[in-house]
Amino acid sequence: MTTSTPPLREAARAILLDADDRVLLLGYDDNGGFWATPGGSLEDGEDHTEAMLREVGEELGVDEEAVELGPQLAERSKNHLVGGHEVRQVEKYFLIRVSAGDVDPTRATQPDNIREHRWWSIADLRATAETVYPLGLADLIAAVTEGRVPKRPIVLS
Template sequence: MTTSTPPLREAARAIVLDADLRVLLLRYDENGGFWATPGGSLEEGEDHATATLRELREELGIDQAMVELGVQLAERSKDHLVGGREVRQVERYFLARVSPGDVNPERATQPDNIREYRWWTQGELRSTAETVYPQGLTDLIAAVAEGRTPNRPIVLAG
């Protein structure tokens, strides 16, 4: 029996932190509902950093001049459905510093299926019963808060 590998879908995501080290997450209703970091697939000829800034503008109306884009903190690989088709999504997560006042969903050009956005404290992330992606996000934010950014991107679980 042979199994085929789903087609690769490269994606860039942002771990958006404000000055108080709160993280910005987006809520989606599909698959029982979940919260996730902003981001999406790369466009033709685009690198991951450029895609991260574009996705912040498209999903949250954040002007790229207002984003302090940092290092790649992590990566994750996950097979899932996109538009009814199974893909193997490989995501790179970049640190992004933003002021809450620079988030303006009314300027978003592609809000996709985002139901709401919310700034979360580390305590709220640790205590929530809601599904949050990626797994390991809370520990990654704690490391950044302590000044321990990884030398190389860490690999996050599905």
């Protein structure tokens, strides 16, 4: 019996923090409902940074000039379904600082079934019973806001 490896799907995701160190998460109804960071797959010829900035514009209406791009903080690999086909998604997470006022979902060009946008404090993340992806996000954000930015991207589950 042979098993095949699902095709690779590279993705870039943004950990958007505002001046109050709140993170912006997107709410979805799929799979019982969950919250996740903005982002998506790379298009032909894009690198991770370009894809992440494009996705932030498409999903949140944020102009590229309004963001302060930080380092890659983390990565995560996961098999899941996209368009009914299993893929091996490899995500890279980048820090972005942005003013909450520069986020305007009414300018989003590809809202991708986003139900809701919400700014979360670290305390909100730690207290919620709702599903938030990636796991470990609250601890990562707490470390960043305390000045403990990882020297190399950490692996999230």
